[in-house]
Amino acid sequence: MESKIKFDLITPISYPGEGSAGATGSWRVFKPIIDREKCRKCLLCWLYCPEAAIRVSEENYPEIIYEYCKGCGICANECPVKAISMVEE
Amino acid sequence: MRLVLTGNYAAAYAAKAAKVEVVSAYPITPQTQVVEKLSEFIERGEMNARYIRVESEHSAMAACIGAAMAGARVFTATSAHGLIYMSEMLWWAAGARLPIVMGVITRAMAPPWSIWSDHCDLLSLRDIGWIIYFCENAQEVFDTIIQAYKVAENEEVLLPAMVGWDAFQTSHTAEPVDVLSPDEVSKYLPPRRPLPYVIDFERPFTHGSLCYPDRYMEFRYLMDLSMSKAKKAIVEADEEYGDLFGRKYGGVLEKYLCEDAEIAVVTMGVLSGDARYAVDILRKEGYKVGLVRLRVVRPFPSSELKKELKSKKLVCVIDRNISIGRGGILGTEIKALLKNSSANVVNVVAGIGGRDVSYEDIVNIVKRSLDLVEKGEVPEYMWYSIDKEYVVKAVGEYYEPPAL
Numbered sequence: 001m002e003s004k005i006k007f008d009l010i011t012p013i014s015y016p017g018e019g020s021a022g023a024t025g026s027w028r029v030f031k032p033i034i035d036r037e038k039c040r041k042c043l044l045c046w047l048y049c050p051e052a053a054i055r056v057s058e059e060n061y062p063e064i065i066y067e068y069c070k071g072c073g074i075c076a077n078e079c080p081v082k083a084i085s086m087v088e089e
Numbered sequence: 090m091r092l093v094l095t096g097n098y099a100a101a102y103a104a105k106a107a108k109v110e111v112v113s114a115y116p117i118t119p120q121t122q123v124v125e126k127l128s129e130f131i132e133r134g135e136m137n138a139r140y141i142r143v144e145s146e147h148s149a150m151a152a153c154i155g156a157a158m159a160g161a162r163v164f165t166a167t168s169a170h171g172l173i174y175m176s177e178m179l180w181w182a183a184g185a186r187l188p189i190v191m192g193v194i195t196r197a198m199a200p201p202w203s204i205w206s207d208h209c210d211l212l213s214l215r216d217i218g219w220i221i222y223f224c225e226n227a228q229e230v231f232d233t234i235i236q237a238y239k240v241a242e243n244e245e246v247l248l249p250a251m252v253g254w255d256a257f258q259t260s261h262t263a264e265p266v267d268v269l270s271p272d273e274v275s276k277y278l279p280p281r282r283p284l285p286y287v288i289d290f291e292r293p294f295t296h297g298s299l300c301y302p303d304r305y306m307e308f309r310y311l312m313d314l315s316m317s318k319a320k321k322a323i324v325e326a327d328e329e330y331g332d333l334f335g336r337k338y339g340g341v342l343e344k345y346l347c348e349d350a351e352i353a354v355v356t357m358g359v360l361s362g363d364a365r366y367a368v369d370i371l372r373k374e375g376y377k378v379g380l381v382r383l384r385v386v387r388p389f390p391s392s393e394l395k396k397e398l399k400s401k402k403l404v405c406v407i408d409r410n411i412s413i414g415r416g417g418i419l420g421t422e423i424k425a426l427l428k429n430s431s432a433n434v435v436n437v438v439a440g441i442g443g444r445d446v447s448y449e450d451i452v453n454i455v456k457r458s459l460d461l462v463e464k465g466e467v468p469e470y471m472w473y474s475i476d477k478e479y480v481v482k483a484v485g486e487y488y489e490p491p492a493l
Binding site for chain 2: 003005007008010011012013014015016
């Protein structure tokens with residue numbers, strides 16, 4: 001028997017989706033820039049990014065998704081070879 | 090099967106009979122035997138369930154929420170400080186609409202440290218969206234826990250339920266209890282229906298993330314709506330239980346000798362037994378008295394109480410709780426219900442911190458309340474059996490709130 005109660009409407013459930021809070025990149029004051037010369041593709045920045053605003057390119061390089069990156073600088077702080085610099089917008 | 094059981098053991102047998110699949114709890118006096126017995130059942134393989142050990146009540150409820158979210162039938166129990174420590178998680182369980190059933194063995198809050206019963210712990214959590222039952226004896230504890238699953242899992246309801254009973258007088262007092270087997274109960278309570286919202290790794294979701302003012306209010310409204318539907322579900326669950334197993338409790342209210350009564354005593358929990366005996370004594374003396382026992386506090390049986398009480402000369406509400414600075418919690422609610430009726434409500438706060446309220450006390454309360462009504466001197470509320478000498482010694486005077 002199909003229930004008429006829709007649980008995802010009676011409780012606050014949300015399904016994962018891209019950028020549900022909007023383009024948070026506009027919040028950014030400092031912009032992270034990755035220097036591919038220095039990058040060793042360890043992907044620590046990808047792991048640490050609290051907004052999942054870093055994706056991995058086909059060549060396995062991290063790439064910042066500037067539409068959502070809030071510019072917190074955690075990636076630059078964690079990068080073991082200092083390949084990420086924070087540049088004022 | 091008839092066994093001699095305490096209220097706490099009756100609760101454990103009820104969880105077993107309801108085929109509970111996950112138990113997570115932290116021991117606290119006077120709840121301990123409930124979960125001791127359950128862990129014994131699980132350890133011996135008599136109950137096909139997981140017992141999740143935790144370091145606190147907050148974690149116990151968190152584990153219950155996770156297990157219920159995964160689709161399991163879940164039980165826990167606690168008292169007083171454990172309940173209050175758990176209280177943040179109680180909001181999460183209600184908001185997530187999880188049909189968890191919890192035994193609350195009421196115990197006075199510290200300080201001063203106490204292990205004896207009053208209902209302040211449970212009633213302080215009356216506004217969070219849990220169904221609240223309260224039982225009088227071990228048999229009712231057994232029957233109500235099973236009924237509570239039926240109501241909580243009802244798809245029109247989907248709210249968690251607390252089932253309360255008094256410390257020691259019910260929790261540790263052994264009585265003959267008619268215990269149903271899991272097979273017998275399965276005729277009444279089918280396995281929890283897997284609803285589409287249980288955790289599904291193929292379709293992950295976040296529960297309870299930020300909700301803006303343009304939608305939050307609807308979630309609370311829907312809880313309130315479900316709670317109002319719970320009343321019918323409670324009555325039906327009690328009726329059906331009665332038809333199958335021969336015991337029912339009047340749904341949300343139990344009434345004793347109310348029909349021709351001019352005076353109604355309103356009670357909840359274990360002292361209702363003494364109140365019933367007091368009614369018998371008062372009847373013999375010529376007073377037309379009846380007893381109304383609240384079996385459910387949330388949803389509040391407003392219309393049922395109003396119908397029953399509105400034309401009484403005296404409604405004597407005995408509260409085993411105190412909302413400091415306001416009066417008895419049930420008395421306050423009942424006064425609000427009866428404000429436009431001719432009924433005189435006398436609200437008496439008694440039995441706090443486990444102080445005994447005997448049938449003689451109740452006879453005394455009713456006679457003195459009647460006297461106040463006749464003199465037209467009914468105060469907002471009154472404390473019963475206060476040692477005035479102690480109060481004067483402590484603060485040099487004694488005036489308000491009045492003590493009978």
